[in-house]
Amino acid sequence: MAFLEVNYYSRVLGMNRVMNVLLPEESDHNPNWTNDSLKDLPVLYLLHGMSGNHFDWQRKSDIERLLRQTKLAVIMPAADLAWYTNTDYGMNYFDAISQELPRKVASLFPQISTKRKKHFVAGMSMGGYGAFKLAFSSSYFSYAASLSGTLISSLNYPGFLDMEKQAYWKGIFGDLDKFSGSKNDIFELAKRQSNTGIELPKLYAWVGQQDFFYGANEKAIPRLRKMGYDVSYETNPGDHEWYYWSKYIENILQWLPINYQAEKRLS
Amino acid sequence: MAFLEVNYYSRVLGMNRVMNVLLPEESDHNPNWTNDSLKDLPVLYLLHGMSGNHFDWQRKSDIERLLRQTKLAVIMPAADLAWYTNTDYGMNYFDAISQELPRKVASLFPQISTKRKKHFVAGMSMGGYGAFKLAFSSSYFSYAASLSGTLISSLNYPGFLDMEKQAYWKGIFGDLDKFSGSKNDIFELAKRQSNTGIELPKLYAWVGQQDFFYGANEKAIPRLRKMGYDVSYETNPGDHEWYYWSKYIENILQWLPINYQAEKRLS
Amino acid sequence: MAFLEVNYYSRVLGMNRVMNVLLPEESDHNPNWTNDSLKDLPVLYLLHGMSGNHFDWQRKSDIERLLRQTKLAVIMPAADLAWYTNTDYGMNYFDAISQELPRKVASLFPQISTKRKKHFVAGMSMGGYGAFKLAFSSSYFSYAASLSGTLISSLNYPGFLDMEKQAYWKGIFGDLDKFSGSKNDIFELAKRQSNTGIELPKLYAWVGQQDFFYGANEKAIPRLRKMGYDVSYETNPGDHEWYYWSKYIENILQWLPINYQAEKRLS
Amino acid sequence: MAFLEVNYYSRVLGMNRVMNVLLPEESDHNPNWTNDSLKDLPVLYLLHGMSGNHFDWQRKSDIERLLRQTKLAVIMPAADLAWYTNTDYGMNYFDAISQELPRKVASLFPQISTKRKKHFVAGMSMGGYGAFKLAFSSSYFSYAASLSGTLISSLNYPGFLDMEKQAYWKGIFGDLDKFSGSKNDIFELAKRQSNTGIELPKLYAWVGQQDFFYGANEKAIPRLRKMGYDVSYETNPGDHEWYYWSKYIENILQWLPINYQAEKRLS
Structure with missing residues (x-):
């Protein structure tokens, strides 16, 4: 595949940003991937977690090698420590990733499909939360997957707020007591979406049984299913480490409608 | 010169960061720059402005070409839109750039000097503010330079707060009314430093006469001189654009004690 | 502009390659550059010289800053030390750059025009030779420009062969005595092209008066004009250095039909 | 770890080169890796195969993730398609990688040890050949490892010369009939080294049983052992693919004296 580091400008955030991109290309392994066959490409937005950036999936997983014989573009944006959220301090990461970025991708890479049925999103940890958030709050993604995702319904989840300073959390989410039921609560977003009557995105979740988000996932899946979501859910021994995300991202690739x-x- | 993109981890910010680095190296143009001669290298920290990142100086100026025959390392960090400040939302960019980064540089590039007399800092716009801030609030830099720098003593500087949302400014600086006299007010920092009796950093400032920070610079320079700072000040026709920063960065290189x-x- | 580092695979060379790419994008400076307006984009292939690679133009010139308000894509490939030639040792750099690369670009960036009238090529030193070579031996480029170009008609040009070992030159060009009149002789290529009756590419050349290729350029221009080429030729005091290429690339931008x-x- | 893309100049090759570098750094996972503890670091030179470059190991294996808790620097150079050889066409890749690169590394990263006992080299396919070649022909490396290495004693190895054009092979090795016994024949180099009486490098080899170099490895190991080399040899079902190199590089990490x-x- 072609691997690209893309320095672009985000008007929403008002700053230069970097994303990494994988694009199918003609090669010795794929001699029939001529230009004409590389149109209307399906695309996976692949999101990082806390402390990560656009380069994490490339540096710590096998994503490129796994996909070398599959026609799928991958967009790996950077979203800082901002929980894919329009932050209380006025930096609108949610808008930047959910609205502006797909437009930017359509502009820079017109060979990538703009159809919902070919748009997928996945992520690990904070990025799992982000993946579901994007899928629930837009009609842009038809499949969304979470690995060890922060699928919590309240910020009082044991140990969660201890990970960072109070000021940080308030900066991201504003009044912490109003999180549940807000536009940053993925269950609220799921409820709203399921009420609209649109075709719901298909969901996938994996979590390790030693992961501190195991309990959250165990509760989240039945709750989402009850709202009408089709959720494929898998769990194995494992904790909150890249070894598992590198391993189980392949489950997602096999689950997606991409002829992996x-x-x-x-x- | 060698040009490096460095992906490192910042414990202070809790996230992966990127910086660009220029390092003198032996080459056909500099055949005598043997390993032994590339020790205790002087270093310039070169800071970006609003909307920029670690890559701006390389992409928009001639900095590498200008330095190809001069023994100077250049560190170009990314500091987002955070004004080189420990933000109100708990992200400590000031600590990350002023304390952690020099330690990181000393770890990754031991050939770079750790002596104050060989540490310089410069920047444009927000980065000019950052350069003076770093020089005033640490004993780490002996020379500091500002191009079109935001050398304001109050956030009520005409047009300044209009550049971004109120929430953004509060996120960076906290209570906006308490900016003057705070640890984010460079004149307050200068006053404190000048009172300590340590050798003051030498300063340089350039600003364009059509720049909206021209007035700020015109006031700042005499104020800093009055506190005892040795300020080289230059001004020319010009506005707030990279053409001028690419051109006048050379004035800074000629001013620094680096045998340019x-x-x-x-x- | 967006700046991309593109890692792609060349089937012709049988290896991974890197190119840098500049793409116009919507930004605060260009708010009207919506996706629809960024189609069928004109493109400049910008070639490096000996000892350079894909990154030279970005590192040593102002090319990105100069173009920030002009709708032009720029492709900066790496062609090693191979003179844009199908080498005697079987590495077909000429085919890779002149045939495969435009197809690759069309695949990765369909927004870039494939029309000859919107395809331009330029380069410095060895890249000036390459630019003319590409323009003369394909019907792909409508404008070609050379800065300090190696516009020689014989390898016996004073000092030329002394730059490298004999084995190197033979590796590139094969029998050195058969260079003149061969497919690597740009004047032979020009003659052949001018005989075909197709619309000839427009040419531009600049060279410094202290440059060792000054004499070559002085002879080349009238010779090309005699064959029917429209050549814009400029010369100034200057030698074989990036300062001049960074400065005079702007003359080329003004000469190209791009509304610079x-x-x-x-x- | 810190991950660096390093653009440097090679005087031996006369051109800009790129290498990727992994450096241990203080992080949340390694809070005790203070600057003082990151001195005299052991280093692994990790070589790519045909069609690859400096970026292959990062893009296609887990090397960075595997090493995140081990103090080992990794140097990943680019050596094109040149078989780590001083080519017949005058490009001295062997000198560039075996002599100039370690000096360059010592210059750019003085925290990396220069002691033989802390210098290791490994590679896959052509890079396995290169790793043994470097270890046999210098006193620079104390451990050398090959994955699916081209450990052939004659270019007439079945299918080998068919991979590329005759002109290519002649360009690399010169007279193909004189390969055996030449400075490009690793068994000749091993013989010479074993005759010098210096402490021989320890060797490791892995190859897949479905790999076309399986036969070559099966013959090479006893031959090297007979010369006095201590060779750890492992083989499993597998063919010539990155899946195996990503998997079995860990065997090498466990074998090296690095407290993996x-x-x-x-x-």
């Missing part, structure tokens, strides 16, 4: 070509593994 | 080797220009 | 928007310069 | 800290894997 898995590599042969003899040992 | 200017390129020959026959036309 | 020059930046304002008050000093 | 493997990640926990619960599933």
Whole structure:
């Protein structure tokens, strides 16, 4: 695949941003991938977690190698520590990722499909929260997947707020007591979406059984199913580490409607 | 010179960061720059402005070409839109750039000097404010330079707060009415430093006469001189654009104690 | 503009390659550059010289800043030390740059025009030779420009072969005595092209008067004009240095049919 | 770890080069890795294969994630398609990688050890050949490892020369009939080294049983052992693919004297 580091300007955030992009290309392994066959490409937006950036998935997982025989574009944006949220301090990361970025992608890479049925989003940890948030609050994504996702319904989830300073959390979400039921509560967003009658995005979630978000996922899945979402849910022994995300991202690739070509593994 | 994109981790910010670095190296143009001669290197921290990042100086100026015959390392960090400040929302950009980054540089590039007399800082616009801030609030930099710098003593400077939303400004600086006299007011920092009796950093400032910060610079320079600072001040026709920063950064290189080797220009 | 580092695979060379790309994008400076307006974009292929690579123009010139208000894509490929030539040792750099690369660009960036009238090529030194070579031997480029270009008609040009080992030159060009009149002789290529009757590319050349290729350019221009080429030729005091290429690339931008928007310069 | 893209100049090759570098750094996971503890670091030179470049190991393997708790620097150079050889066409890749690069590394990263006992080299396919070549022909590396390495004693190895054009092979190795016994024949180099009486580098080799170099490895190992080399040899089902190199590079990390800290894997 072609691997691109893209420095672009975000008018929503008012600053230069970097994203990494994987694009299918003609190569010795894919000699039939001529220009004409590389149109209307399906695309996966792949989101990072806390402390990460646009480069995490490339540096810590096998995403590029896994996809080398599958026609799928991958967009890996950077969203800082902002929880894919229009922050209380006026930096609108949610708008930047959910609205502006797809337009930017359509401008820079017109070979990528703009159809909902070919738009997928996934992420790990904070990025799992982000993936569901994007899928629930727009009609832009038809599949959304979470790995070890922060699928919490209240900021009082055990240990959660202890990860950072109070000022940080208030900066992201504003009044912390008003989180539940707000536009940053993914269950509220899911409820609103399920009430609209539009075709709901298909969901996938994986979490490790030793992960501190295991309990959150165990509760979230039945709750989302009750709202009408089709959720594929898997869990294995594992904690909150890149080893698992690198391993289980392949489950997502197999779940997506992309005719994933898995590599042969003899040992 | 060698040009490096450095992906590192900031414990202070709790996230992956990127900086660009220029390092003198042996080459056909500098055959005598053997390893032994590339020790205890002087270093310039070069700061970006609003909407910029670590890559701006490389993309929009001639900084690398200008320095190709001069033994100076250049560190170009990214500091987002945060005004080189410990923000009200708990992200401590000031600590990250002023304290953690020099330690990180010393770790990754031990050939760079850690002596104050060989540490310089410069920047444009918000980065000019940042350069003076770093020089005034630490004993780490012996020379500091500002191009079109935001050398304001109050946030009520005409037009300033209009550049962004109120929530953004409050996120950066907290209570806006308490800016003057605070640790984010460079004149307050200068006053405190000048009272300590330590050797003051030498200062340089350039601003364009059509720049909206021209008035601020015109007032700032005599004020800083009155506190005892040695300020080299230059001004020319010009507004708030990269053309001028690319051009006048050379004035700074000539002003710094680095034995700058200017390129020959026959036309 | 958006600035991209693109890692792609070249089937012709059988290896991973890197190119840098500039793409016009919507931004605060260009708010009307909506997606619809960024179609069928004109493109400049910008070639490096000996010892350079894909990153040279970005690192040593102002090309991005100069173009920030002009709708022009720029492709900056890497062609090693191979003189844009199908080398005697079997590495087909000429085919890779002149045939495969435009197809790759069309695949990765469909917003870039594939029309000859919107395809331009320029380069410095070895890249000036390359620019003319590409324009003369394909019907792909309508404008070609050379800065300090190696516009020689024989490898016996004074000092030329002394720059590298004999084995190197033979590796590139094969039998050195058969260079003149071969497919690597740009005057032979020009003659052949001018005989075909197709519309000839418009040419531009600049060279410094202290440059060792000054003599070559002085002879080349009248020779090309005699074959029917429309050549804009300029010369100034100057030698073989990036200062001049950064300065005079702007002459090329003004000469190209791209509605170049020059930046304002008050000093 | 810190991940660096390093653009440097090679005087030996006469051109700009790119290498990727991993450097241990203080982080939340390694809070005790203070500057003082990051001195005299062991280093692994990690070489790519045909069609690859400096970026391959990062893009296609887990090398960075695997090493995140181990104090080891990694240097990933680009050596084009040149077989780590001083080519017949005058480009001295062997000198560039075996002599100039370690000096460059010592200059740019003085925290990396220059002691032989802390210098290791590994590679896959062509890079396995390169790793053994570097270890046999210098006293610079104490450990060398090959994954699916081209450990052939004659260019007439079945299918080998068919991979590329005759002109290409001649360009690399010169007279193909004189390969055996030449400075490009790793067994000749091993013989010479074993005759010098210096402490021999320790060797590791892995190859897949479905790999076309399986036969070559099966023959090479006993031959090297007979010369006195201590060779750790492992083989598993597998062919010539990155899946195996990403998997079995960990065997090398466990074999090296670096106190490798493997990640926990619960599933």
